[in-house]
Amino acid sequence: MSLWEYANPQKFMQTSQAVLPAIWGLTALSMVVGLVWGFFLTPEAENFGSTVKIIYLHVPAAMMAINAWVMMLVASLIWLIRRHHVSALAARAAAPVGLTMTLIALATGAIWGQPMWGTYWAWDPRLTSFLILFLFYLGYIALWEAIENPDAAADLTSVLCIVGSVFAVLSRYAVNFWNQGLHQGATLSLDKQENIANVFWLPLLVCLGAFILLFVALVLERTRTEIRVRRIKALIARERMA
């Protein structure tokens, strides 16, 4: 029993079918618990008023926007090194989810920014690097769509993902150098001192878990769709040959 057994599409389909209902159930449960707890059962924060509640969407979405790209990078590397098709399809499936997470983070940030900073948008390093990340996702998805040969598309997008990762990190630091920030520092870190108070922190953790589960569920579901699309294409091709 090893991880690589799931490189077999058949095995992947069976296992994912078995675990998906559980993952969806956990996602729904943790999402409801986290959001209800966060929205209705926490006090209003000092200096923030009720606007602090949007944090339960903003921070998890922002975290998953970055983690989705990291997952795509790992999947791309696995595809380039071990040529497992499921891996390439998982990277493809994760991109639109990551794009949406980036968009949610940008939108909730803008809605939060209006009452707090008096503006929807500022050229703050964090905001700017998220906009750049958004463009990277767009380019990656567009390249997948543009190439017809599925193997060449998987190879080229993997190369783009690796190069893009380097440039995304580089942009992050370049942007830091370019402008000073309005955005507050890290809300969650391993250093306890920096953390927000426990009343906000615990529901936020639940929301983070919910978003991770949501991401896993969506990516599994989308990967299954991609595998089915491949199978249908293969069937059509076989039909034509006969």
Add this chain to the structure above:
Amino acid sequence: MIALFLRDLALAIRAGGGFGLGLAFFLIVVVLVPFGVGPERGILAAIAPGILWVGALLACLLSLDRIFALDFEDGSLDLLATAPIPLEGVVAMKAAAHWVTTGLPLTLAAPVLGLLLHLEPAAYGWLVLSLALGTPALSMIGTFGAALTVGLRRGGLLLSLLVLPLYVPTLIFGAEAVARGAAGQANATPLLMLAGITLATLALLPFAAAAAIRINLR
């Protein structure tokens, strides 16, 4: 490899289009800006470093799809790929030829266009220096983007979408170096970062671009 470099240069200059077009585009961008933002001296001087860098970057982008497209169509890219020189070297030479035909003329023309935008006198040297340091990175990143999209029939628009986000760090440090130079501040840090980006892209991206070409020729 030198023969390949000279061949690409000769093709770019004699085939028309690419060579002068980038410069003309740069000129037009710079001329259009005052129509958009108004002719006030102060505003133009303040935005001149950024406009000159963005203009150079867009002019660079124009000729990128020509790097491999013609060779791909007539089959000479297959010959180059099977030639006894490494494909990484071919890619580097292509990027070098692209730089000599676009980046270098843009660098040399930039001070004249800076005059149109009332660039601060102190900034002219920094403008030329930063463009000379930064445009090789633009050519190399663009060559990588062209290698990714070489097999596509209408890759031009996709190429811009792929390449422009990769240009962000170069643009930031380039424009920042000129802006700080214009304001009389120390600008060694952005210049060093710019040189670092150029050297790193020249060292690493030929491998990525050659890998992309091998995939596209498969």
